[in-house]
Amino acid sequence: MKYDFHEIIDRSENNSLKYDELDSMFGRKDLYSLWVADMDFKVAPAIQKALEDKVKEGIYGYTSRPDSYYGSMVNWYNRRYNWNIDKDLVLHSPSVVSSLSLMVQEFTKPGDKIIIQPPVYYPFSNVVKNHGRKLVLNPLKEVDGKYYMDYEDLEEKIDENTKLLILCNPHNPVGRVWTKEELEKLGNICIKKGVKIVSDEIHGDLTLWGRRYTPLGSISEEFRKNTITCLSTSKTFNLAGVQASFIVVPDKEDFEKLDRVMGLYDVSRNNCFSLVAVEAALTHGEEWLEELLVYLGENIEFLIDYCKNHMPKIVPNKPEGTYLVWLDCSNLNMTTKELDDFMINKAKVALDSGFWFGREGKKYMRINVACSRELIKMALDSMKRAYDQL
Ligand SMILES: Cc1ncc(COP(=O)(O)O)c(C=O)c1O
Known part of the structure; x- marks a missing residue:
């Protein structure tokens, strides 16, 4: 391999949420940190070089976006996913979560219903509730360790007050890369019932073992018109800290609405480092x-084999995408509190508790494998020592 993903990098001086906030999140610092979706790898050398060149300029004033910035994004989606994005209908946003929040604010009214598909990335429910909208759950169905959408339940739950569905494509935490057919079924129901879809596609590039990510808005003109898509380089290239993402908007009216609100809060400009980092990526x-992607796939296979051979009551769901693995811990027969206590105080690992993603996740934990395999082995050995004491 040309790039080194094996190195264990000390992030203690990196001002990193993943490491510096262990104590406040988990009540102790001496944990293997495999929680929040942030990779321990250094960025691609071309990104680091672009940032170094920017630092050398020595002037970090207000920015203006060059055409090449949006051009790099349009080319990426065109080349990799055959999706033609109109750059005049793309907005900058500091982060996907801020985009979700703004869209809930702009496209719905207090009391309107918004659908999510739990277990799902927990800010989805927070943004809905924090804006005083009604959260409607269309839980995924699990069959033999694989998750599917429940279309019948979805049709039943949509009524005239349902305005939005927030989709996670690919899905965090269950790791499904939704197929075109699955997306078509979902999209057709929403179009028929007049429900707009906000599709969070931040994990779109992170597909494994030949799976193909389908951008929802690329499926047809009808789908494009009904979809607002959130895209970002932050998961793919480990750039969450530079705070830049894109919103692909289907029409001029929605674009102007969102553009106005970005202006209102004065969040429409990139910081100077995000401009060069995103374009270089x-x-x-x-x-x-x-x-x-090869390294992540091998890490996941390593984790699955390790659990099978040494901790068979912890069963990883093999994901099709993302670097997050959903661990089925139901055979441990623990309450959520006991499971948290086991992972934190006995196994000494910081993982995302499944119930953060909705009550459907309460017997699960989510592990982040985007780090050196050696570190994963050390964390798993620590879990095994606790497991052997059960
Ligand atoms: C599905 C999903 N959306 C959004 C985010 C966060 O994106 P941002 O940092 O741009 O808000 C994450 C991070 O884990 C995520 O998994």
């Missing part, structure tokens, strides 16, 4: 990404 990062 999308222009020069593909080879690094392809190697990363």
